[in-house]
Amino acid sequence: xxxxxxxxxxxxxxxxxxxxxxxxxxxxxxxxxxxxxxxxxxxxxxxxxxxxxxxxxxxxxxxxxxxxxxxxxxxxxxxxxxxxxxxxxxxxxxxxxxxxxxxxxxxxxxxxxxxxxxxxxxxxxxxxxxxxxxxxxxxxxxxxxxxxxxxxxxxxxxxxxxxxxxxxxxxxxxxxxxxxxxxxxxxxxxxxxxxxxxxxxxxxxxxxxxxxxxxxxxxxxxxxxxxxxxxxxxxxxxxxxxxxxxxxxxxxxxxxxxxxxxxxxxxxxxxxxxxxxxxxxxxxxxxxxxxxxxxxxxxxxxxxxxxxxx
Amino acid sequence: xxxxxxxxxxxxxxxxxxxxxxxxxxxxxxxxxxxxxxxxxxxxxxxxxxxxxxxxxxxxxxxxxxxxxxxxxxxxxxxxxxxxxxxxxxxxxxxxxxxxxxxxxxxxxxxxxxxxxxxxxxxxxxxxxxxxxxxxxxxxxxxxxxxxxxxxxxxxxxxxxxxxxxxxxxxxxxxxxxxxxxxxxxxxxxxxxxxxxxxxxxxxxxxxxxxxxxxxxxxxxxxxxxxxxxxxxxxxxxxxxxxxxxxxxxxxxxxxxxxxxxxxxxxxxxxxxxxxxxxxxxxxxxxxxxxxxxxxxxxxxxxxxxxxxxxxxxxxxxxxxxxxxxxxxxxxxxxxxxxxxxxxxxxxxxxxxxxxxxxxxx
Numbered sequence: 001x002x003x004x005x006x007x008x009x010x011x012x013x014x015x016x017x018x019x020x021x022x023x024x025x026x027x028x029x030x031x032x033x034x035x036x037x038x039x040x041x042x043x044x045x046x047x048x049x050x051x052x053x054x055x056x057x058x059x060x061x062x063x064x065x066x067x068x069x070x071x072x073x074x075x076x077x078x079x080x081x082x083x084x085x086x087x088x089x090x091x092x093x094x095x096x097x098x099x100x101x102x103x104x105x106x107x108x109x110x111x112x113x114x115x116x117x118x119x120x121x122x123x124x125x126x127x128x129x130x131x132x133x134x135x136x137x138x139x140x141x142x143x144x145x146x147x148x149x150x151x152x153x154x155x156x157x158x159x160x161x162x163x164x165x166x167x168x169x170x171x172x173x174x175x176x177x178x179x180x181x182x183x184x185x186x187x188x189x190x191x192x193x194x195x196x197x198x199x200x201x202x203x204x205x206x207x208x209x210x211x212x213x214x215x216x217x218x219x220x221x222x223x224x225x226x227x228x229x230x231x232x233x234x235x236x237x238x239x240x241x242x243x244x245x246x247x248x249x250x251x252x253x254x255x256x257x258x259x260x261x262x263x264x265x266x267x268x269x270x271x272x273x274x275x276x277x278x279x280x281x282x283x284x285x286x287x288x289x290x291x292x293x294x295x296x297x298x299x300x301x302x303x304x305x306x307x308x309x310x
Numbered sequence: 311x312x313x314x315x316x317x318x319x320x321x322x323x324x325x326x327x328x329x330x331x332x333x334x335x336x337x338x339x340x341x342x343x344x345x346x347x348x349x350x351x352x353x354x355x356x357x358x359x360x361x362x363x364x365x366x367x368x369x370x371x372x373x374x375x376x377x378x379x380x381x382x383x384x385x386x387x388x389x390x391x392x393x394x395x396x397x398x399x400x401x402x403x404x405x406x407x408x409x410x411x412x413x414x415x416x417x418x419x420x421x422x423x424x425x426x427x428x429x430x431x432x433x434x435x436x437x438x439x440x441x442x443x444x445x446x447x448x449x450x451x452x453x454x455x456x457x458x459x460x461x462x463x464x465x466x467x468x469x470x471x472x473x474x475x476x477x478x479x480x481x482x483x484x485x486x487x488x489x490x491x492x493x494x495x496x497x498x499x500x501x502x503x504x505x506x507x508x509x510x511x512x513x514x515x516x517x518x519x520x521x522x523x524x525x526x527x528x529x530x531x532x533x534x535x536x537x538x539x540x541x542x543x544x545x546x547x548x549x550x551x552x553x554x555x556x557x558x559x560x561x562x563x564x565x566x567x568x569x570x571x572x573x574x575x576x577x578x579x580x581x582x583x584x585x586x587x588x589x590x591x592x593x594x595x596x597x598x599x600x601x602x603x604x605x606x607x608x609x610x611x612x613x614x615x616x617x618x619x620x621x622x623x624x625x626x627x628x629x630x631x632x633x634x635x636x637x638x639x640x641x642x643x644x645x646x647x648x649x650x651x652x653x654x655x656x657x658x659x660x661x662x663x664x665x666x667x668x669x670x671x672x
Contacts, residue, residue, distance in 0.1 A: 262473070
């Protein structure tokens with residue numbers, strides 16, 4: 001392979017790893033928001049997932065137990081959020097922000113003794129024959145399992161939301177909780193499930209950072225990815241398919257920025273760093289031109305607390 | 311250093327919370343014998359960053375080890391720059407600390423302000439430029455280390471392409487790039503450096519991404535002026551060589567790290583606390599480098615003996631003062647020349663030397 005192809009391969013493979021944590025976290029939040037709950041604590045749940053995954057993998061030596069732990073930690077941090085906003089009807093925005101603060105502080109505390117320790121790396125898959133195909137093999141068939149899991153999960157979430165009874169109930173709860181309640185569905189119950197699922201996936205996204213992306217723990221290693229995940233959910237207009245596109249677009253523009261810098265063509269680095277955001281906003285503007293369609297997918301009860309009246 | 315602590319509001323809130331907890335638990339209930347000297351450190355980040363604040367805290371620990379029960383140290387971490395810092399510093403002064411180290415650029419004005427109110431307390435501010443009778447300033451010549459690793463990289467690269475991951479275009483970083491390149495050019499006239507700005511001190515994910523892209527573009531040695539070990543780990547995964555940053559990162563990548571540029575504040579801190587104990591503390595302006603051990607390079611590994619020997623000789627020359635990275639005639643990117651740069655010129659550097667293709671973000 002010549003040099004340009006090697007560079008291109010590196011860029012494409014890097015785009016996949018850069019996009020996966022965003023996709024995982026955003027997918028969880030998408031389900032949460034589809035149930036009508038806005039959880040701004042994604043960053044906090046992610047970072048707690050990162051430290052939990054790292055710690056468990058280091059202690060047990062198994063990255064797979066680490067993955068499990070990161071999902072559990074994310075879900076565990078979602079529990080106080082669920083209790084406060086669903087059972088005690090606290091304000092979702094304020095509680096979500098507090099959850100981020102809590103997650104960042106708690107992860108720093110838990111992770112104190114894990115700073116500066118080399119972690120356990122989640123290995124990339126090697127499928128005989130497939131992974132050895134020149135050029136596309138390592139990109140398509142040589143990633144770690146969480147990359148495939150994130151894509152499969154996105155597909156399953158899509159099936160669940162639009163082609164299952166459960167999805168119908170979820171959307172009903174998110175669009176009109178009073179009616180869903182009147183029909184006899186447990187609004188609080190469904191929302192609890194969605195909040196826990198969102199927490200688990202945010203934790204998984206964080207675990208991806210500390211296990212596969214950069215196997216190490218340092219405080220605040222998510223560096224704002226939780227907020228980007230939140231923005232991607234809006235960007236996707238709550239559609240899983242579009243979410244994959246959004247996450248990969250964001251990852252791609254970030255990585256291409258580095259690529260262009262490395263070529264030394266003299267494009268200002270600050271512009272390149274802001275490019276992913278600019279592109280995301282531009283795409284959002286284009287999408288929202290079809291206003292009717294976008295609104296149809298927005299959960300009508302998003303952010304509204306539900307108090308059963310009887 | 312300014313940017314290192316450009317905290318978001320979210321982080322600032324957290325820091326304020328943590329800060330007050332540390333203050334309440336760490337300093338509130340301390341009852342000690344009066345003859346002990348109380349010294350305190352103020353950090354901008356968590357001591358667990360395994361980088362900048364971590365290294366300062368290693369210095370504090372060294373003071374405790376060296377002076378034992380003559381001194382009682384404490385620290386406050388995660389202190390945001392600005393009004394909060396002033397409160398923290400003032401509280402430390404009021405608590406009876408006689409010597410207070412404020413370790414980030416943005417603590418400069420708060421330190422000066424508090425120092426005026428407490429003329430009998432001695433303060434030391436790192437990386438700033440405002441001095442007073444009871445405020446000393448100190449910094450380290452990180453760029454000297456960069457010259458040495460530049461030489462090693464220039465010798466070791468086969469593709470003549472070195473990848474350099476950087477944070478923000480401030481003078482400290484720019485002088486580092488120039489010094490690195492001067493070192494590389496001194497042994498290899500054909501060497502090129504690819505520079506990627508990640509616009510963060512601290513985002514392991516982005517640092518790793520930049521590393522992967524640079525390797526893909528043909529870089530066969532990596533160096534960085536960002537704080538995490540991510541780039542080093544990527545280099546190890548891809549089987550190329552790299553350098554550490556701020557602390558010795560060898561255990562993250564034993565087969566990859568050639569050496570690292572370690573900030574070692576221990577010698578300085580021990581010396582200053584000793585002076586304070588002896589009653590001989592005076593305000594000063596200290597900018598030490600390799601000679602005084604403020605910057606040092608851990609044992610050079612993973613390179614052939616002749617390269618190791620060359621680097622050690624360079625270190626010895628810098629130590630002896632016979633080699634100054636910014637001594638002699640230096641050609642700028644635009645072709646103009648400068649001679650024997652003084653400290654002021656190094657501390658305000660905002661241009662590249664000839665041979666760097668990148669355009670400096672302004």
